[in-house]
Amino acid sequence: MSRAPGFSQTEGMEIARSRRAAARWCVHLGLMVTALVALVFEPILTIHIVVGLTFSVLVVAHLAQRRRVSLKLLTRLGRLRTLYRPGARRALADALLALVTVGMLVSGFWDWSLGHPTRIRWHAITDIVLAVLLVVHTVRRWARLRSSQIR
Numbered sequence: 001m002s003r004a005p006g007f008s009q010t011e012g013m014e015i016a017r018s019r020r021a022a023a024r025w026c027v028h029l030g031l032m033v034t035a036l037v038a039l040v041f042e043p044i045l046t047i048h049i050v051v052g053l054t055f056s057v058l059v060v061a062h063l064a065q066r067r068r069v070s071l072k073l074l075t076r077l078g079r080l081r082t083l084y085r086p087g088a089r090r091a092l093a094d095a096l097l098a099l100v101t102v103g104m105l106v107s108g109f110w111d112w113s114l115g116h117p118t119r120i121r122w123h124a125i126t127d128i129v130l131a132v133l134l135v136v137h138t139v140r141r142w143a144r145l146r147s148s149q150i151r
Helices: 009-040 045-065 067-078 080-084 088-114 122-145
Strands: none
Touching: 009 045, 009 122, 045 067, 045 088, 067 088, 088 122
16 A cells, blocks of 8 residues: 555555545435435436436445445355344345345336336335335444445
8 A cells, every 4th residue: 555645654544544434425425315316306207317327326336335244245145044143134134225226226217118107116116115225224324324434
């Protein structure tokens, strides 16, 4: 790791850590804002689509920032006997969030390609389910949002 000029190695690592924490907070904030704006502007299709796609990009950035945790949780899902351990509920919740997010994205593209919503409003249903899951997810992790770090 190269040092910033004029800083000791410890100070340089601390600056890098605080930058990563700030980037992580920006992604968290972006996720919350884009989810809210996409819900509010659902009737205005262009805004809804642009903000919804931005939300999807931020989800990918969020998962990339926490790739170690995501990989551990994914491997935990692969082994049934580990699903009873303490972190398993988080693994299941993250998998459900990812599945509903993908379902909402796919159903949104499907509705858009048809030019009208399907009879069973899958996009609206997944939108409501995702909104509820995101509120629960955010409330449970609220205390850690500002202090979470990327390793």
